Amino acid sequence: MKKSIQIRSLVTILFIFFINSSCIKGVDFEQAESIILKPITELSLIYTSLDAPDFLDEFGLEFPSITDSVILEVLSDDFLNEYLVRADLVIEVTNSLNKDFEIQMEFYDNSNALQHTFPVLIENSVSNSPIIVEHIEVFTDSSLEALKASNRLDFKLLLLSSPTGSVLTNSSLGAILFKSKVIFYFEITE
Amino acid sequence: MRLLIFFGLFWSLQAQNKQLLYGFEDIPQQLLLNPGTNVDYRAYIGFPLLSNINFNIGMSGVSTFDLFAKDGIDFNEKLRAIVSSLDAQDFFGFNQQIEFFSAGIRLKTSLEESLFLSFGMYQESDVFFYFPEDFVDLAYEGNYNNLNRYFNLSDLSFNSEVLSVFHVGINKKINSKWTVGMRGKVYSSIVQASSTQNQGFFTTEQGTGNTLKHVFDLDMKLQTSGLSIFEDTTNLNRLDVLKKRILLGGDLGLGFDVGFTYQPRPEWTIDASLQDIGAINYNTDPKTYILDEYLEYEGINPEFPEFASSQNAQNYWDVISDSFDELFEIDSTLSSYTKWRPIKLNSSVSYNFGKKIDKYCNCLDTSDTSYQNRVGAHLFAMKRPKHIQWAFSAFYYRKLLKGLQLKTTYTVDSYSFKNIGLGIATSLGPVQFFVMADNLLEYQNLAKSQSVSLQLGFNYKFKNNEN
Numbered sequence: 001m002k003k004s005i006q007i008r009s010l011v012t013i014l015f016i017f018f019i020n021s022s023c024i025k026g027v028d029f030e031q032a033e034s035i036i037l038k039p040i041t042e043l044s045l046i047y048t049s050l051d052a053p054d055f056l057d058e059f060g061l062e063f064p065s066i067t068d069s070v071i072l073e074v075l076s077d078d079f080l081n082e083y084l085v086r087a088d089l090v091i092e093v094t095n096s097l098n099k100d101f102e103i104q105m106e107f108y109d110n111s112n113a114l115q116h117t118f119p120v121l122i123e124n125s126v127s128n129s130p131i132i133v134e135h136i137e138v139f140t141d142s143s144l145e146a147l148k149a150s151n152r153l154d155f156k157l158l159l160l161s162s163p164t165g166s167v168l169t170n171s172s173l174g175a176i177l178f179k180s181k182v183i184f185y186f187e188i189t190e
Numbered sequence: 191m192r193l194l195i196f197f198g199l200f201w202s203l204q205a206q207n208k209q210l211l212y213g214f215e216d217i218p219q220q221l222l223l224n225p226g227t228n229v230d231y232r233a234y235i236g237f238p239l240l241s242n243i244n245f246n247i248g249m250s251g252v253s254t255f256d257l258f259a260k261d262g263i264d265f266n267e268k269l270r271a272i273v274s275s276l277d278a279q280d281f282f283g284f285n286q287q288i289e290f291f292s293a294g295i296r297l298k299t300s301l302e303e304s305l306f307l308s309f310g311m312y313q314e315s316d317v318f319f320y321f322p323e324d325f326v327d328l329a330y331e332g333n334y335n336n337l338n339r340y341f342n343l344s345d346l347s348f349n350s351e352v353l354s355v356f357h358v359g360i361n362k363k364i365n366s367k368w369t370v371g372m373r374g375k376v377y378s379s380i381v382q383a384s385s386t387q388n389q390g391f392f393t394t395e396q397g398t399g400n401t402l403k404h405v406f407d408l409d410m411k412l413q414t415s416g417l418s419i420f421e422d423t424t425n426l427n428r429l430d431v432l433k434k435r436i437l438l439g440g441d442l443g444l445g446f447d448v449g450f451t452y453q454p455r456p457e458w459t460i461d462a463s464l465q466d467i468g469a470i471n472y473n474t475d476p477k478t479y480i481l482d483e484y485l486e487y488e489g490i491n492p493e494f495p496e497f498a499s500s501q502n503a504q505n506y507w508d509v510i511s512d513s514f515d516e517l518f519e520i521d522s523t524l525s526s527y528t529k530w531r532p533i534k535l536n537s538s539v540s541y542n543f544g545k546k547i548d549k550y551c552n553c554l555d556t557s558d559t560s561y562q563n564r565v566g567a568h569l570f571a572m573k574r575p576k577h578i579q580w581a582f583s584a585f586y587y588r589k590l591l592k593g594l595q596l597k598t599t600y601t602v603d604s605y606s607f608k609n610i611g612l613g614i615a616t617s618l619g620p621v622q623f624f625v626m627a628d629n630l631l632e633y634q635n636l637a638k639s640q641s642v643s644l645q646l647g648f649n650y651k652f653k654n655n656e657n
Contacts (some may be wrong), residue, residue, distance in 0.1 A: 006593040008616045015614050016625060027258040032263040039332030044489035047400035054494075068492035070507050092401060132389060155492055177400045180489070 013100060037188040045089070045180040046155055048072065052172035055159060062168055065158040076151050086185040087139040087147055095122045096130045096174035100160040101180070105137070107150035115146040124165040128174040192371075204317075206246060206285050207570040209583040209599045210613035210626040211645060213461065217615050217624050218294055218596050218649055222309050223536055224463035225359045225371030226449035229306045230654055234622075235296040236310065237648040242289035248641025249605045251280040251321070273330060276325040280343045280578065281604075286315045289647070290354075296654075306361040308373075312490040313436065314355060316532075319348030320576060332392045333404075340391040343410055347575045349384040349532075352378050353470070354436045359447070377443035377470050377531070380435040381416040384529070386575040400489040406517055410481040413527055414470035415441055428536050443470030445531055457561070462537035474525035483517045533573045540566025562589045568599070579604060593617040601628065604640040613645075622649045 055062055074080065093103065101122040107115045120135045139147045157176075159168070166172065212223045218234040219242045220227055221239030236242065252272050259268075292310025324341040333339075390409040397403035419431050428441040434440075445468015451461040490507050542561035563586040572579045581603035588596050594616050611628030625646040632642070 005593075005618065008618070010592060011590075011594060011612055012616045012623065015612065026260050027255060028260045031258060032237070034265055035269065036266050037329060041332040042334045042394065042402060044397065044400045044402045044404060044487060046492060047397075047489045048492050049399070063342055066494040068494050070490055070492070074510065088399070107260075111330035120630060157494075179397075179399075181401045184332075186332070 006027070010161060033190070034141045035098045035190065037186070039186050039188070040183060040185045045178050045182050046153075046178065047177045047180065049175055050157075050178075051175040052132050052168045053170050055099075056170060062159050065156055067154055067156045070152055070155065072151055075148060081144070081148050083186045083188045084144065084148065084184055085140075085187045087144060088183040088185075089137040089139070090183065091120055091135045091137070092179045093120065093122050093133045093135075094130045094177040095133070096125050096128045097168065097172060098124050098128060098164075098166045098174065099168055099172075100124045100162040100165050101127055101176065102158040102160055104154075104155040104156040104158065106156065107147060108152040108154065109149045110151055112152075116143055122176070124162055125174060126164050127158055131140075147189050192233070194548040199250065206283065206516060206532075206534065206572055207601070207603065208244070208246075208577070208643075208645065209568055209570060209581060209582040209585065209601055210597055210611050210628065211283065212570075213538050213540065213564075213566070213585070214567060214587070214595070214597050214613060214615065214624075217535050217622070217647075218651070219292070219624075219647060221359060221361065221371070222312075222357075222373070222447075222460055223465065224449035224451070225373040225447050226363055226369050226451055226463065227361070227371065227461065228363075229294075229296070229297075229361055231303070231651050232654050233652040234293065234541070235650045236289055236292035237547055237650065238291050239288065240648045241292050241310075242287065242312065242645070242647040244285075244287040244643070244645040246285040246641075246643040246645075248605045248643075249280070249282045249285065250354040251276045270330070273326055273411070276323065277320045278320060280321040280323075280344075281574070281579075282317075282319055282321070283579075284315070288313050295364040296595045303365070308361065308364075308437045309358040311354060311356045313353070315352045317348075317350040318574060319350075320345065322346045328392070333392075336394065337402075338393065338395050340393045342392045343388045343392070343408065346388050346410070347386050349386060349575060351379060351384075353379040353382075353440070354438075356438065367453050371447075371449050373447040375445045375466070375468060376438065377445060377468065378435060378438045378440040379443065379470050379472065380432060380440050381414075381420075382441070382470075382529075383412070384531040385410070385412040385415065387411050397488045401492065402488070404485075404487045405425070406483065406485045406487070408481050408483045408517065412479040412530075413472070413476070414479075415527075416474065417477070418475050439472055441472040441474050441476075443531070444468050449536075459540045459542065459564075459566070459585070460538075462535070463505060465534040465536070466531040466535055469528050469530045471528045473525060476524060477527045478521070478525065479524045480521045481518070483519070484518045485513055487514075519594075536567050536568070536569040538585075540564050540587075550588055560589075563587065570656065597626075599628065603641075609641070611643075620651050620653070622651050623647070624649075 006116065057063060103120040104117060106117045109115050118137050120133065122133050123131055125131045208223055211217060211220050214220050215228050218229055222313060257272055276315040284618055289310060289312040290361030294306060296304055296306050298305040303426055306563045314652050322345045324345040328341050354500040356376045359371060361369065361371035362569060363369045388410045393405050395403050419428050445466050447463060449463030451459060453459050490510060543566045546562055546626040554634060566585055568583040568585055571582040580600055583599045583601040585597060585599045598612040601611065610630050611626065612630055613624065613626035615624040627644045629642050
């Protein structure tokens with residue numbers, strides 16, 4: 001009987017000892033400190049489609065330019081300010097008007113100071129067949145900082161004269177299509 | 191980051207299957223797994239708070255070691271590899287139980303027929319969630335390079351609850367072949383949070399007016415109950431509230447377990463049970479958060495003031511901005527809700543052999559004349575929000591000495607194909623101690639294990655006079 005108790009105790013103790021001897025080896029939880037996420041997000045921005053009458057005033061005369069402003073609240077977002085490492089503004093313009101344009105994208109801060117601007121020149125289409133112009137504006141380093149400081153985008157279309165271009169009238173053929181998206185590159189770390 | 195380490199711990203450690211305890215007839219707590227099991231003792235009392243401590247944690251698809259190994263490989267590379275190897279069917283589970291008190295007594299004593307009453311109370315925590323694959327992919331990659339991919343919101347599915355359970359069971363041996371049992375339960379939920387009915391998607395596709403079109407179809411729901419005492423930091427009675435909820439002052443529910451044991455011949459045993467057929471009604475502090483919106487977005491279409499005086503892009507943007515605000519606007523209601531408990535099935539078939547027979551007839555010998563060995567197969571299944579969690583075990587049970595019983599199991603489940611477990615019940619006089627653990631092959635380094643469970647307890651057992 002005594003022997004039986006000894007064996008029982010021994011088996012149980014050995015088993016408990018075995019469980020207690022378990023350990024977690026060869027791992028380093030500190031590694032988690034260096035985690036980096038690098039998502040790339042693309043987002044639709046501005047789009048429009050304009051034909052000749054859109055560029056004419058009530059007397060049928062060309063505007064020298066047309067402008068619209070957009071408040072970009074997203075740019076002043078804390079998350080974006082902290083983790084955005086690069087942004088690409090991708091513009092695609094299809095012009096079938098026989099008119100040259102200059103598109104100006106102007107970024108302003110809170111106090112209306114110009115932070116960043118770039119032009120995109122659009123050729124006229126003599127035969128009204130579509131001419132496609134692509135422009136990618138890359139924001140890194142100082143231009144990225146300028147972008148982060150901005151909260152307003154002025155979108156300007158300037159009408160230019162050129163030797164082969166015509167003056168627009170209500171019956172001018174063609175249209176200008178503007179499409180854009182922005183690609184945000186993030187690096188998220190703790 | 192701490193969250194990740196927390197996840198890491200999850201990765202190392204199975205949930206809810208108690209293949210070692212099920213069918214281990216010497217241990218009274220197995221009545222909680224099958225109320226219709228064979229009971230061959232007169233009575234028992236569990237040592238308060240020590241009668242059954244159970245801890246069970248696991249994750250399918252990956253171990254802590256896979257991620258945190260000190261192997262010189264860049265952590266982000268490993269994380270990326272793991273994230274891409276997991277899918278929305280992979281899951282994490284944690285379950286913990288502690289018995290506050292338990293006892294049982296035979297009401298009618300005869301070998302052929304008996305009635306055994308058992309009762310008790312335990313506290314249980316259960317956390318279960320699926321790997322939210324599409325959410326993680328979106329956070330990892332963004333929508334760039336994922337044109338036309340539908341990010342499914344149904345990938346977010348989790349359930350978590352802390353509750354106490356009061357139970358009374360009756361076990362009746364009808365004849366030498368059949369034993370049946372039933373256990374009634376009153377649940378008192380302390381805290382609960384779940385989000386298991388999410389639908390909808392987010393996708394980016396080719397636009398018509400603009401290069402891209404984003405489509406948001408959001409249909410999400412989160413239900414919580416009992417959490418507001420934690421939100422109110424000035425509440426000094428928190429502990430009192432929790433104590434009250436443990437003692438039937440929480441969200442109440444009713445349920446029952448049923449089970450049977452059938453022995454067509456003395457060597458063969460077939461048994462099965464269903465646990466937690468019941469529901470809880472959450473009404474003390476229920477909150478339901480609903481996000482149900484649809485939006486298609488192509489971008490801002492400017493209205494140039496030169497020819498459109500009424501509106502400019504800013505007005506247009508305001509409309510868009512408002513619709514985005516609305517898109518993510520969460521409605522909350524305070525109406526009560528009812529949820530089913532996760533139902534569990536256990537069943538086994540086993541063969542008994544090796545009776546202990548004395549060479550010489552000894553009328554004074556009181557040693558055990560029952561079968562000393564048992565081999566069998568055991569099936570466990572449990573209802574989870576999106577799938578049935580299962581486990582299949584082969585087991586061998588052996589009475590080694592009087593007062594020392596062993597059971598070993600080999601289990602195949604969603605976590606592993608090489609899970610070996612061992613359980614020991616030992617008695618010193620009327621005091622019984624049991625301890626069980628599985629995934630023993632991994633004990634040399636727990637980090638390599640995808641799941642671990644540990645269960646132990648002390649009981650005071652009164653032997654059957656007639657045995």
